[in-house]
Amino acid sequence: ESLDQRLRLFEQRVMPAADATVQATRQAYRNDVAPFDELVRAEKTVLDARTRLLRLKAERLQTQADLLYLTGDTP
Numbered sequence: 769e770s771l772d773q774r775l776r777l778f779e780q781r782v783m784p785a786a787d788a789t790v791q792a793t794r795q796a797y798r799n800d801v802a803p804f805d806e807l808v809r810a811e812k813t814v815l816d817a818r819t820r821l822l823r824l825k826a827e828r829l830q831t832q833a834d835l836l837y838l839t840g841d842t843p
Contacts, residue, residue: 772828786813786814790811
């Protein structure tokens with residue numbers, strides 16, 4: 769349940785916020801308001817968040833597999 773909650777948080781809040789930040793930073797960079805390094809930082813933040821999300825998904829799948837193994841159930 770904890771992993772599911774963390775996944776929902778990432779999918780519903782963290783990723784949309786990171787994506788919105790990148791979009792805003794891209795627009796600011798296009799308008800010569802934001803420096804390139806700020807755009808790179810925003811893009812890196814999104815990539816880091818996506819990596820964390822993928823790790824959470826993998827951890828959840830591993831946990832499900834472990835539980836299925838322990839209970840003898842099949843998916």
